[in-house]
Amino acid sequence: MPRLCAICSLCASAEPTPGAMLALWLVHWGQKLLIWGAMGAFSVAGATLILNLLQMLTSYARKWQQMRPLPTIPGAFPLVGHSLMMKSNGREFFQQIIHYTKNYQHQPLLKLWLGTMPVVAIYKAENVEVILTSSKQIDKSYMYKFLEPWLGLGLLTSTGNKWRSRRKMLTPTFHFTILEDFLDVMNEQANILVHKLEKHVNQGAFNCFFYITLCALDIICETAMGKNIGAQSNDDSEYVRAVYRMSDSIHRRMKAPWLWLDFLFLMCKEGREHKRSLEVLHNFTNNVIAKRTSEMRRDEEHRSADKDSSSSKNKRRAFLDLLLNVTDDEGNTLSHEDVREEVDTFMFEGHDTTAAAINWSLYLLGSYPEVQKQVDSELEEVFGKSDRPATLEDLKKLKYLECVIKESLRLFPSVPLFARNLNEDCEVGGYKIVKGSQVIIIPYALHRDPRYFPNPEEFQPKRFFPENLQGRHPYAYVPFSAGPRNCIGQKFAIMEEKSILSCILRHFWVESNQKREELGLAGELILRPTNGIWIKLKRRNANES
Secondary structure (H helix, E strand, C coil): CCCCCHHHHHHHCCCCCHHHHHHHHHHHHHHHHHHHHHHHHHHHHHHHHHHHHHHHHHHHHHHHHHHCCCCECCCCECCCECHHHCCCCHHHHHHHHHHHHHHCCCCCEEEEEECCEEEEEECCHHHHHHHHCCCCCCCECHHHHHHHHHHCCCCCCCCHHHHHHHHHHHHHHHCHHHHHHHHHHHHHHHHHHHHHHHHHECCCCEECHHHHHHHHHHHHHHHHHCCCCCCCCCCCCHHHHHHHHHHHHHHHHHCCHHHCCHHHHHHCHHHHHHHHHHHHHHHHHHHHHHHHHHHHHHHHHHHHHCCCCCCCCCCCCCHHHHHHHCECCCCCECCHHHHHHHHHHHHHHHHHHHHHHHHHHHHHHHHCHHHHHHHHHHHHHHHCCCCCCCCHHHHHHCHHHHHHHHHHHHHCCCCCCEEEECCCCEEECCEEECCCCEEEECHHHHCCCCCCCCCCCCCCHHHHCHHHHCCCCCCCCCECECHHHCCCCHHHHHHHHHHHHHHHHHHEEEEECCCHHHCCEEECCCEEECCCCEEEEEEHHHHCC
């Protein structure tokens, strides 16, 4: 039988002693104090909550008043703004935004409210310049925080001094002399892609989007980590599936405000799947980093023992190798976590965007045979009948193909919109945009400004001939962003796009099977065709006359 506590035994005695009475009195008032304390804690918590709510409402009312002069979409309601009228579907949301920019193209900018958050869309070159050239307005939008579980605070998501320091450290790693080391990987994977496409020659139309994406994923994995994952041969690998599950999860979370709070997100099925994918991705990268660090340490020991010996003498250099050796101004190297952040960032930014650009280029070339013939002539001039791997010098000579890529990125920018969080009040187009606002830059609309691109919907690579660039506003075309936070990997991207496209087009003639209105554009993190890119292939030599 359980032993009674001291007070219980006192209470059970027939005649309580003075000591027992004192104990009972202490218990009685102790209980009251506990109740009052709990009530006080709830009162403090309630008061804090009410105070925070009042501060939020006051800030919201002040911003609403300050932002009233800006051109706005009608139909906003207090507190929810335009949220109720915005489409949740990625395709419909993007079409809605583009519809608004067309209707308000006579205005320098456009304001809408997402809940209590003011969002300003800009799509005029002179206004884009104000934001992108600023050394202060470099913080990415609130939405980028959903990338942080995967990418940490790498170059894409970091801000302030960390971003400045990291950018300075990493810029030399994207020099052309270093990028040349990656070309062998690009050529090898492009040839694997061509082999995979052979089965579609002289057959019906097929969706090429996934083929190109897997090729780009193989390239980015091997150039980033020195790891050949064989995505083109095995698209069902755990890592490949995790990459696509994670990307889809991030897209869906961005469109669902009820999933923005971490604790709610992790409670639902979506959040649990996100966590599992994250473990796969981080474990993979961590293992690759640990293995390569060990190899480099062992190689260093071998070099010390035998100057003529190195187990990695013929090993290809990867972005990871550069990260493990890079130092800041004070000689500090990157930590394991820092390295993982940048490798994962390079992975995330480097495969989807490039794959989209290549797909759009193929679609447009297949829709404009006269342009494809000019590319064909250039390839003949540079390579002749040879199917040898492209060299860096070859790629430099493919000037018309580069114009094709640039014009494709004008019509279908891989990143159709991106956002900044304003660190301070800013004047744009004669209007004051208050601190804390989200500014969305929309390259898809910007690139269709008839002031700089007459007949903007037409595919005209000659727009990027040197003589046609004169007088064009430098911020009228920003497929890789611009200013201090422009894309650090744009040279890598163009090199990869030229190498893959030149390899495909040296073997095949492309015919597109869709009208533009059949593509189903969805602008999320990447501009995607929801209906795929459907093309037909013929043997290239069969089209020579």
